[in-house]
Amino acid sequence: MLSFTSLSCTAAAAESAGPAWPTAVVKFEDLRPLTHFKLQVPGLVAKGRVTGPAILQAHINAEGTVAKTALLASCGNPDLDEASLHAMRVMQFQPYTLDGTPSEVTLVVPIHVPARLGRSPR
Template structure:
């Protein structure tokens, strides 16, 4: 995942919460930001990272089905800052 080198557009206040719709084949069909981490650059990086992920299909009684999940993307508070 590419993330900004310097946190500039807000502080990180918590995880970015994403709603992710995954197909029966395991590909991400749609992502929505449900709750910001407090930084727009990191929110966008989280959405991008989720869009390119692939998952094992979720099955019900052995049959792959679409699924929608709420996914917290935890961002370290000191990301991009020197110590």
């Protein structure tokens, strides 16, 4: 089972190419997801093992669409990191409002991947 844990920070921690990350940073609990977070993993995940949560950063635009994502910290398994990023990219949220106006926000969220998910069967 996957779980989200609240992670609070005051500024976006990573920079990437493209438009700047919104300065308003929110927790997952502050948003209303319209779709589920669906982690789809290949049948055999052999590169690395899960050593902790994958910490993701997502730019949620004023329409509630994920505009871009970044990996702030790896779970220890590159395949699971990429699967987590993909699952976040396809999510849709109800627009976040500040003072009644739909606004762009930065979401920072750890994704707790079960350790057994990152191990190849023996």
